[in-house]
Amino acid sequence: MKKSSIIGIIVIAVAIAVIISTYSSSSTYGSFNDASKTTSSLQVVGHLVKDKELYYDAHKDANYFSFYMTDNKGQECKIVFTGTKPQDFERSEQIVLTGQMVGKEFHASKILMKCPSKYTQDKVEITETKAKTANI
Amino acid sequence: MDTAFKGEHLLPGQLGQFFVILAFGSALLSAISYFFATTNTNKLDKSWQRLGRIGFFVNSISTVSIAACLFYIIFNHLFEYHYAWAHSSRTLPVYYIISCFWEGQEGSFWLFAFWQAVLGNILIWKAKSWENPVMSVVGLAQTLIASMLLGVEVLGTRIGSSPFILLRQAIEGPIFSRPDYLTYIKDGNGLNPLLQNYWMVIHPPTLFLGFASMVVPFAYAIAGLWERKYKEWIQPALSYSLFGCMILGTGVIMGSFWAYESLNFGGFWAWDPVENASMLPWITLIGAVHVLVVYKNTGHSYFTATFLVLISFVLVLYASFLSRSGILGETSVHSFTDAGLKWHLVIDVLIFLGLAAALVIARWKELPITKKDEETYSREFWMFVGAIFLGLSCFHLVLVTSIPVWNWIFGTKLAPPTEPVKHYNVIQASFAVVITLLTGFTQFLKYKKTDTTRFFITTLVYLACSALIGGVVVYATGVYKLHFIFSLVTIGAIYTVMANAKVLADVFKGKIKLAGSAVAHIGFGLILIGAVIAAGTSSVVSQNNSGIGYGDEFAKTSNPKENIMLYKNQPIQMGGYTVTYVGDSLASPNHYFKVDYKKIDASGKITEEFMLKPNSQANNKMGLVSSPDTKHYLFHDLYTHVTMAPIKGDLDENADHTAEDDDKNYDPPVAHEVAVGDTIRFREGFMVLKSLNKESHVENIALKANDVAVGAAFEITSHGSAYKAEPIFMIKDGNAFDFAKKVDDAGLKLRFSKIIPEQNKVEIQVLQQPESKKPYIVMKAIDFPYINFFWSGTIIMVIGFLMSIFRRNKELARVEAPKPQAKPKLQKA
Numbered sequence: 023m024k025k026s027s028i029i030g031i032i033v034i035a036v037a038i039a040v041i042i043s044t045y046s047s048s049s050t051y052g053s054f055n056d057a058s059k060t061t062s063s064l065q066v067v068g069h070l071v072k073d074k075e076l077y078y079d080a081h082k083d084a085n086y087f088s089f090y091m092t093d094n095k096g097q098e099c100k101i102v103f104t105g106t107k108p109q110d111f112e113r114s115e116q117i118v119l120t121g122q123m124v125g126k127e128f129h130a131s132k133i134l135m136k137c138p139s140k141y142t143q144d145k146v147e148i149t150e151t152k153a154k155t156a157n158i
Numbered sequence: 159m160d161t162a163f164k165g166e167h168l169l170p171g172q173l174g175q176f177f178v179i180l181a182f183g184s185a186l187l188s189a190i191s192y193f194f195a196t197t198n199t200n201k202l203d204k205s206w207q208r209l210g211r212i213g214f215f216v217n218s219i220s221t222v223s224i225a226a227c228l229f230y231i232i233f234n235h236l237f238e239y240h241y242a243w244a245h246s247s248r249t250l251p252v253y254y255i256i257s258c259f260w261e262g263q264e265g266s267f268w269l270f271a272f273w274q275a276v277l278g279n280i281l282i283w284k285a286k287s288w289e290n291p292v293m294s295v296v297g298l299a300q301t302l303i304a305s306m307l308l309g310v311e312v313l314g315t316r317i318g319s320s321p322f323i324l325l326r327q328a329i330e331g332p333i334f335s336r337p338d339y340l341t342y343i344k345d346g347n348g349l350n351p352l353l354q355n356y357w358m359v360i361h362p363p364t365l366f367l368g369f370a371s372m373v374v375p376f377a378y379a380i381a382g383l384w385e386r387k388y389k390e391w392i393q394p395a396l397s398y399s400l401f402g403c404m405i406l407g408t409g410v411i412m413g414s415f416w417a418y419e420s421l422n423f424g425g426f427w428a429w430d431p432v433e434n435a436s437m438l439p440w441i442t443l444i445g446a447v448h449v450l451v452v453y454k455n456t457g458h459s460y461f462t463a464t465f466l467v468l469i470s471f472v473l474v475l476y477a478s479f480l481s482r483s484g485i486l487g488e489t490s491v492h493s494f495t496d497a498g499l500k501w502h503l504v505i506d507v508l509i510f511l512g513l514a515a516a517l518v519i520a521r522w523k524e525l526p527i528t529k530k531d532e533e534t535y536s537r538e539f540w541m542f543v544g545a546i547f548l549g550l551s552c553f554h555l556v557l558v559t560s561i562p563v564w565n566w567i568f569g570t571k572l573a574p575p576t577e578p579v580k581h582y583n584v585i586q587a588s589f590a591v592v593i594t595l596l597t598g599f600t601q602f603l604k605y606k607k608t609d610t611t612r613f614f615i616t617t618l619v620y621l622a623c624s625a626l627i628g629g630v631v632v633y634a635t636g637v638y639k640l641h642f643i644f645s646l647v648t649i650g651a652i653y654t655v656m657a658n659a660k661v662l663a664d665v666f667k668g669k670i671k672l673a674g675s676a677v678a679h680i681g682f683g684l685i686l687i688g689a690v691i692a693a694g695t696s697s698v699v700s701q702n703n704s705g706i707g708y709g710d711e712f713a714k715t716s717n718p719k720e721n722i723m724l725y726k727n728q729p730i731q732m733g734g735y736t737v738t739y740v741g742d743s744l745a746s747p748n749h750y751f752k753v754d755y756k757k758i759d760a761s762g763k764i765t766e767e768f769m770l771k772p773n774s775q776a777n778n779k780m781g782l783v784s785s786p787d788t789k790h791y792l793f794h795d796l797y798t799h800v801t802m803a804p805i806k807g808d809l810d811e812n813a814d815h816t817a818e819d820d821d822k823n824y825d826p827p828v829a830h831e832v833a834v835g836d837t838i839r840f841r842e843g844f845m846v847l848k849s850l851n852k853e854s855h856v857e858n859i860a861l862k863a864n865d866v867a868v869g870a871a872f873e874i875t876s877h878g879s880a881y882k883a884e885p886i887f888m889i890k891d892g893n894a895f896d897f898a899k900k901v902d903d904a905g906l907k908l909r910f911s912k913i914i915p916e917q918n919k920v921e922i923q924v925l926q927q928p929e930s931k932k933p934y935i936v937m938k939a940i941d942f943p944y945i946n947f948f949w950s951g952t953i954i955m956v957i958g959f960l961m962s963i964f965r966r967n968k969e970l971a972r973v974e975a976p977k978p979q980a981k982p983k984l985q986k987a
Contacts, residue, residue: 024531025531025534029546033546037553040553040554041557044557044558048558048575050571050573064576065573065576080802084722084723084936085721105720106802109783109784
């Protein structure tokens with residue numbers, strides 16, 4: 023057999039291995055309902071419940087932060103995160119959590135939040151400007 | 159809407175927009191003219207070429223003029239322009255105005271266009287017979303970049319996004335119907351505080367020069383196919399590829415250094431999709447450089463070389479698509495939003511991919527693809543294998559980073575790996591093992607053919623030595639506790655370093671040509687060693703197991719707690735250090751927290767003491783933004799950053815509180831009756847009444863004959879620090895007053911409330927701040943061992959690239975010499 027064919031075979035084999043390993047380690051975005059059915063960790067996309075308490079008290083425990091989030095199916099759940107409250111958390115528009123259900127709480131090991139960026143922040147700015155106008 | 163708006167400066171914007179359109183038009187003209195100059199059969203007719211050059215020069219001038227207009231707008235705070243309003247503010251220091259340029263998408267497109275223009279001018283000057291075909295491609299690339307900046311409506315769709323768009327055009331709002339709306343827009347949004355860093359002034363230009371320089375080898379590869387000059391394009395393409403690798407590599411690592419020094423994700427590489435995207439073209443171009451050398455020396459691997467060069471630039475465009483189209487949305491922490499360019503970027507990628515594919519297919523039958531097998535014991539064969547593995551490693555990165563793209567195309571709902579860092583680390587490390595071993599033993603092979611017995615002996619001896627040294631390193635640093643693959647990478651990287659050190663040693667015996675590659679390889683090996691050890695064995699120093707429980711369930715499952723709480727002036731033991739938060743210093747807009755680190759030996763002597771000043775910015779728009787501070791040692795770094803602090807910054811109203819209000823910040827007062835020399839104990843120390851000072855006076859209050867003012871001088875000791883305070887008791891016009899004294903650093907307030915003459919005592923009220931009112935910070939400290947290998951490896955690698963570029967340029971000069979030999983002898987590379 024020619025060497026180039028051997029290399030070709032190796033390349034294809036490695037490529038397939040990479041695809042399989044990527045596919046097997048890629049996860050799916052789930053809901054809290056999915057999370058309660060499995061013990062493995064998964065990612066949940068949702069929104070912060072802004073009218074419920076964000077609890078973080080550095081004096082009691084600098085590594086405990088809890089809040090409420092609704093997933094994309096509308097289910098609400100209490101989230102506990104080991105760490106400090108991420109900066110500007112109140113303003114987050116969308117949150118992606120990685121973690122698992124423990125009892126009735128979802129324990130997150132990672133929080134990724136999307137804040138209104140400088141582009142979409144435009145709207146906010148205008149209402150502020152309007153408030154100023156009213157003052158004058 | 160024909161409102162006449164007051165106070166707008168429309169000229170710089172109109173001028174800028176004119177140059178944007180001129181840049182687009184002239185680039186298009188240049189590309190078309192160069193195309194006809196290439197296809198023109200009459201080689202003496204230079205008119206098309208002249209037109210192409212004029213077009214490109216006009217484009218270059220326009221590109222610079224765009225920047226001048228934009229600079230003028232930002233510098234003069236013309237907030238009627240969206241770009242200035244969105245990315246700058248009046249308080250921004252002048253030297254960061256340059257960073258505003260690349261905070262927005264439009265500015266970074268401009269940067270790309272600028273570098274491409276610079277490179278195009280160099281090519282016009284240097285490329286000689288290659289100018290026409292090469293510049294056709296560069297002109298096309300320049301046209302597409304310029305089109306991103308157009309911001310012109312064609313048939314109802316906006317093409318491109320112009321930096322000169324007005325605020326009132328960019329944003330909807332009732333305020334903009336007022337002619338005097340500008341009087342309400344006092345200031346801009348300001349530059350993201352994280353970008354207000356000197357690394358952010360130089361990192362983007364370097365990175366974009368790297369990206370832009372990939373167009374040159376691409377253009378040469380296309381020109382080679384187009385003109386059917388399958389051999390000649392290699393030499394110039396090789397120099398430019400080396401340049402591209404060097405600059406892009408430097409740019410990527412600069413970004414990683416910036417992240418390490420001023421971002422708070424606690425590391426130098428996070429496998430974030432945007433980081434990956436910038437690395438994709440680098441990997442393929444590194445592969446391309448190796449295969450180009452192979453092809454130049456043996457005539458083998460023509461297709462692989464062309465493919466890797468072509469795909470590198472396509473990946474640059476793909477990276478641009480990934481990071482700018484907003485498609486990464488849920489997977490990246492970098493917040494890039496779609497500026498309406500998604501399809502435009504897709505088209506850009508497809509045009510260049512299509513162009514490359516079409517030419518390769520059209521020329522397929524005549525491509526110099528060899529049927530003969532390569533010699534197994536030749537350097538070229540294994541360089542080729544190495545390039546293939548680099549390609550595979552890139553393939554994996556593309557596959558995982560593009561998960562959101564697959565979702566978009568196929569409508570699936572895949573999520574990236576739940577533990578992306580682990581996933582990338584393990585798979586990429588596996589590729590790294592293969593590549594380091596290849597980079598090692600290939601050095602012992604000769605070009606074309608090698609004596610096999612000798613080869614096996616040297617290879618194995620070196621491998622055994624590396625395994626031995628690697629074993630010690632792996633054991634000493636604790637890498638062996640990780641996934642076994644990381645131990646293998648360490649050994650492989652050491653092997654790379656050793657084998658190339660041997661080559662470098664031979665350089666001194668006269669084989670000077672190989673010096674560049676040997677140095678670059680050594681640098682690469684060191685980068686890997688540094689990365690594996692620093693990332694793999696970094697440890698959180700600020701482990702914290704205090705804190706009240708939130709139920710056993712939480713304690714059991716929670717990760718190690720990595721944040722530690724420091725009250726001001728209360729030392730805490732942390733990983734061998736005694737750490738104290740001693741104070742703050744304000745350099746607006748940054749709030750620096752002074753954290754004192756002490757190492758104390760068994761006898762209580764201080765062996766080492768230093769101060770770190772991590773800072774935070776309480777930004778109006780973005781909340782608390784923190785930057786770390788790092789103590790650099792030769793063999794490890796101590797990294798500290800504040801994750802939480804009760805500062806409000808600009809938002810804080812420092813209004814004067816009334817006395818009662820202020821007392822709310824303290825626990826209820828405790829009264830003590832004391833005489834001179836007595837001691838009062840309190841929660842965090844003690845104080846001694848030193849004397850009663852009858853000649854005290856309070857500023858601005860004149861005392862009359864019957865009035866009395868007495869001061870009680872205290873010496874206070876709290877947590878090993880001494881303070882002084884003298885509260886005053888006063889009788890004026892028959893009324894008693896007391897003037898309390900605060901000792902903020904000790905969280906104390908003292909009131910001299912009564913004199914008891916019969917017992918010769920005085921009453922002192924001590925108010926202590928409860929813990930919750932005391933200043934504190936929550937911080938995280940991480941130790942990164944051997945990270946200096948990573949940085950120094952980078953510098954060494956860049957030096958290696960530079961040496962190689964000089965060498966290849968010398969060869970290029972020889973090839974282009976007026977009387978070339980029939981077959982230039984460039985066998986040994």
